[in-house]
Amino acid sequence: MPEYEGKVKCIYIDPPYNTGNEGWVYNDNVNHPKIKKWLGQVVGKDGEDLTRHDKWLCMMYPRLQLLHKFLADDGAIFISIDDNEQANLKLMCDEIFGIRNFISNIAVVNNFKGRSDDKYIATAHENLIIYQKGKFITEGVSLPEEYSKEYKLEDKIGKYRHLGLRKRGSNARQIDRPNLFYPIYYNELTNTISLEKKDELIEILPKLSNGESGIWRWGKETLLKRIDELEIKIVKTRNEFDVFQKDYLNKDGIEKRIKPKSFWHGSEFSAESGTLELKKIFSKKVFETPKSSDFIEYIVQQSTTKNSIILDSFAGSGTTAHSVLNLNKQDGGHRKFILVEMEDYANTITAERVKRVTKGFGKDTKKVEGTGGAFDYYELGLPLFDADQNLNEQVDTEKIREYIWFSETRTAYNSKIDLNKYELGVKEDTVYYFIYEKNKLTTLDFDALELIKTKGEQYLIYADNCLLPKEFMAKNNIIFKKIPRDITKF
Numbered sequence: 001m002p003e004y005e006g007k008v009k010c011i012y013i014d015p016p017y018n019t020g021n022e023g024w025v026y027n028d029n030v031n032h033p034k035i036k037k038w039l040g041q042v043v044g045k046d047g048e049d050l051t052r053h054d055k056w057l058c059m060m061y062p063r064l065q066l067l068h069k070f071l072a073d074d075g076a077i078f079i080s081i082d083d084n085e086q087a088n089l090k091l092m093c094d095e096i097f098g099i100r101n102f103i104s105n106i107a108v109v110n111n112f113k114g115r116s117d118d119k120y121i122a123t124a125h126e127n128l129i130i131y132q133k134g135k136f137i138t139e140g141v142s143l144p145e146e147y148s149k150e151y152k153l154e155d156k157i158g159k160y161r162h163l164g165l166r167k168r169g170s171n172a173r174q175i176d177r178p179n180l181f182y183p184i185y186y187n188e189l190t191n192t193i194s195l196e197k198k199d200e201l202i203e204i205l206p207k208l209s210n211g212e213s214g215i216w217r218w219g220k221e222t223l224l225k226r227i228d229e230l231e232i233k234i235v236k237t238r239n240e241f242d243v244f245q246k247d248y249l250n251k252d253g254i255e256k257r258i259k260p261k262s263f264w265h266g267s268e269f270s271a272e273s274g275t276l277e278l279k280k281i282f283s284k285k286v287f288e289t290p291k292s293s294d295f296i297e298y299i300v301q302q303s304t305t306k307n308s309i310i311l312d313s314f315a316g317s318g319t320t321a322h323s324v325l326n327l328n329k330q331d332g333g334h335r336k337f338i339l340v341e342m343e344d345y346a347n348t349i350t351a352e353r354v355k356r357v358t359k360g361f362g363k364d365t366k367k368v369e370g371t372g373g374a375f376d377y378y379e380l381g382l383p384l385f386d387a388d389q390n391l392n393e394q395v396d397t398e399k400i401r402e403y404i405w406f407s408e409t410r411t412a413y414n415s416k417i418d419l420n421k422y423e424l425g426v427k428e429d430t431v432y433y434f435i436y437e438k439n440k441l442t443t444l445d446f447d448a449l450e451l452i453k454t455k456g457e458q459y460l461i462y463a464d465n466c467l468l469p470k471e472f473m474a475k476n477n478i479i480f481k482k483i484p485r486d487i488t489k490f
């Protein structure tokens with residue numbers, strides 16, 4: 001948390017779908033007696049009861065809360081899910097991310113033929129739910145090939161297509177926006193366009209297909225500014241001149257990007273493609289439900305820039321890292337990934353795949369070149385708090401100090417600075433102290449104040465007890481906080 005809170009541009013997760021067939025384990029640290037009862041229970045076919053969805057939601061809720069904190073203001077979270085929990089997940093995300101931050105529920109065709117085992121409808125897609133933190137910036141996606149074929153015209157800037165300047169669709173009549181109805185003049189001899197009326201010029205007005213007066217898409221000011229982008233052409237069917245905008249495929253060296261659609265379809269999105277890809281890396285099947293790296297790459301491509309951080313906390317076989325590395329290789333980016341995996345294959349499958357992808361895999365003709373890049377591998381330490389929200393004192397004192405500093409200041413702890421024994425640091429004129437001894441009670445009294453060497457406007461001091469008089473504390477701007485630990489043992 002301290003380092004990555006609010007910094008992740010793209011979160012992709014692919015949690016268990018709660019199909020009733022899979023053996024995901026609910027083993028979180030929660031206090032409610034009912035939830036405690038569920039701990040460690042495997043939700044499989046046997047667990048099909050009224051609480052099946054409750055359990056899944058209880059598993060997801062704290063995780064999504066935490067992911068929301070990691071998300072950057074301009075970031076977005078993408079969640080794969082099928083119809084077992086889609087509706088529940090949507091409602092939960094409305095609550096956590098805010099209903100206004102819902103972006104889309106994409107239909108991703110992952111099995112084009114459809115699942116013939118299904119009872120009534122052969123399911124061919126799953127869902128991808130997208131929410132933003134609030135100020136999402138999308139990069140869009142590359143133009144699909146079938147679209148780029150439309151860019152048949154070419155001038156010295158590059159390939160382009162014609163887009164009519166006349167507005168189409170609703171609110172396109174003169175009475176809707178009278179100021180957007182005006183004549184454009186064309187000099188056929190010099191092939192130039194202007195807004196000035198002259199006898200020898202051809203007058204062109206925006207006309208709807210039924211002959212009524214329409215409007216242009218641009219006002220006069222924009223038109224004058226962008227006049228070079230316009231072209232006049234005779235429309236054969238009407239035998240009349242009309243005005244067109246030159247819509248370029250690449251302009252100023254920047255590739256045209258478009259908004260992704262709400263329906264993703266293509267062999268690169270299929271479940272089969274993910275399975276085959278992973279098989280090639282390990283030479284055998286090692287994981288049941290890997291996504292295809294092209295699918296996640298499509299997500300990363302539209303939601304990140306070259307230095308973004310991408311997080312996947314249900315990492316599975318590590319496809320997300322694979323996608324990020326591929327994309328970095330393609331566009332020379334420096335995106336970073338954080339993967340989290342709770343199962344014991346985190347090292348042997350998740351991390352191993354990422355290693356092979358960076359170094360290259362396969363043999364002879366099937367050899368796939370490495371993407372380059374590197375990563376660190378960590379195992380989580382002990383939880384900081386026990387079930388009663390007391391400090392877990394098995395945890396290293398330095399880690400506890402790091403946490404206290406972060407929870408107070410929301411900034412990363414700098415353990416390298418040489419401080420007095422109990423001092424944590426200074427932030428905005430407040431000096432923070434954590435008077436803590438693993439094996440004895442500590443007291444904030446006049447003796448303890450002797451320790452304070454760093455001057456500040458205010459002092460925030462943690463200890464087990466406080467014996468300083470209230471008036472003295474108020475006068476010297478001292479705030480006392482009790483260390484959250486079980487002191488009955490002393």
Ligand SMILES: C[S@@+](CC[C@H](N)C(=O)[O-])C[C@H]1O[C@@H](n2cnc3c(N)ncnc32)[C@H](O)[C@@H]1O
Pocket residue numbers: 013014015016024025026027059287289290291292313314315316317318319320341342343
């Ligand atoms: C469907 S897989 C993700 C597959 C991944 N997208 C890929 O392409 O390989 C779901 C992952 O969530 C993990 N998982 C299951 N239950 C979990 C829980 N309660 N908390 C966190 N992760 C869990 C599983 O270990 C599994 O690796």
